[in-house]
Amino acid sequence: GRTMPSPVVHVAYALGFGTLNMISTKGSFTALHCLILALNGFFGPDIGAFIGWCFAVTFPMVADTVMSWIHHSVGYILIIAPIISFLTSRLSKKIIIWKCTEFSNNDLVSGHMEQTNRNNMSLNMKQCYLLAVAGCLLHFQLDHIFEENGQDNFYQWILSTGYFKKPTPPLSPLSVIIVGLSTLTLFFGFAWIHLFASSISKQSLKIRIKYTFTLFLIVISLYFSFLIISKIILKKEAVIGEEADLGVLVFIIGFHILPFILCLLSISH
Numbered sequence: 001g002r003t004m005p006s007p008v009v010h011v012a013y014a015l016g017f018g019t020l021n022m023i024s025t026k027g028s029f030t031a032l033h034c035l036i037l038a039l040n041g042f043f044g045p046d047i048g049a050f051i052g053w054c055f056a057v058t059f060p061m062v063a064d065t066v067m068s069w070i071h072h073s074v075g076y077i078l079i080i081a082p083i084i085s086f087l088t089s090r091l092s093k094k095i096i097i098w099k100c101t102e103f104s105n106n107d108l109v110s111g112h113m114e115q116t117n118r119n120n121m122s123l124n125m126k127q128c129y130l131l132a133v134a135g136c137l138l139h140f141q142l143d144h145i146f147e148e149n150g151q152d153n154f155y156q157w158i159l160s161t162g163y164f165k166k167p168t169p170p171l172s173p174l175s176v177i178i179v180g181l182s183t184l185t186l187f188f189g190f191a192w193i194h195l196f197a198s199s200i201s202k203q204s205l206k207i208r209i210k211y212t213f214t215l216f217l218i219v220i221s222l223y224f225s226f227l228i229i230s231k232i233i234l235k236k237e238a239v240i241g242e243e244a245d246l247g248v249l250v251f252i253i254g255f256h257i258l259p260f261i262l263c264l265l266s267i268s269h
Contacts, residue, residue, distance in 0.1 A: 005142045007042050014041030014138050021263045028267045030121070032095070036088050036128055037263065040081070040135025073140045077133050085128035096122040127266040134262035141255035158251055161231055162244030175230070182223045189215045224249055 018034030070080055123131075144154045193200050193211045200211055227246040 005146050010042035010139055010142065011038050013142065014038035014135055017041075017138060017259070018263070021260070025264070025267060029263060032092055032123060033127075033131060033263065033266060036092070036123065036131045037135045037138070039088065040084060040132045041138045073136055076136045081129055081132035081136060085125050085132045088132075089123055089125040089128045092128070093122040121268060123266070123268075127268065130262045130266040134259040134266070137255050137259045137262075141251075141259075144251070144255070154251075158244055158247030160244075161227075161247035178223070178226050182219055185219050186215070189219070220249070 015034055015038045018029065018037045021029040022031070022034065070076055144152050148155075190212060193208055193215065195201055200208060224246075227249070231246050
């Protein structure tokens, strides 16, 4: 049988993800952001499945084509996301206009003005497109893992970057050294930036985050390059044992970190 996350899971996950963004940005990521994110997190990509279902009996070839184009992360981002972003940007303006007409001056009390202004800001097409892409990625973050009974092509590729046959080939000393150095650099580098560096640890959180981001970018880029060279160029089956690090990193960056970054970029400043 075919297994896949239900609409409840997709919407709940996207709204939960958006709510965490609201908390982390102290309300700059608004409820409107959350709703557009959730709309794309479920309705967006699954509209391909719905259209496919509608034409499955009468036009099966059309159904298969629509499903393959729209219910796909790249296809959705290129075809449907621009349309959805245009419509949702227009809709957001109408919602804000309606809200402003219903707005009472009694709500303009001290301490609530800033949050009120944030909640009364409509989203432009660029912001909606960023949310559409983020919602799409959140959708396929679940689908790639839990759909097709584990036979999803992308999920199979992730697993293919590891080596699970027995016996496991012996580890190369170079791999052990690189993995060890990368792990220690990340852990102790983070500790050094935030706790032990006399000059940096006393700086503001914003500055320390910049140093942290630089640390992550350098270490992960070097390690990612090592994995690509070992796995793809040199065709080594077991880079560091059974771990499918190359596939896992691609998945985490593309479907976990990138949606969060896109959500932050969708905030007006």
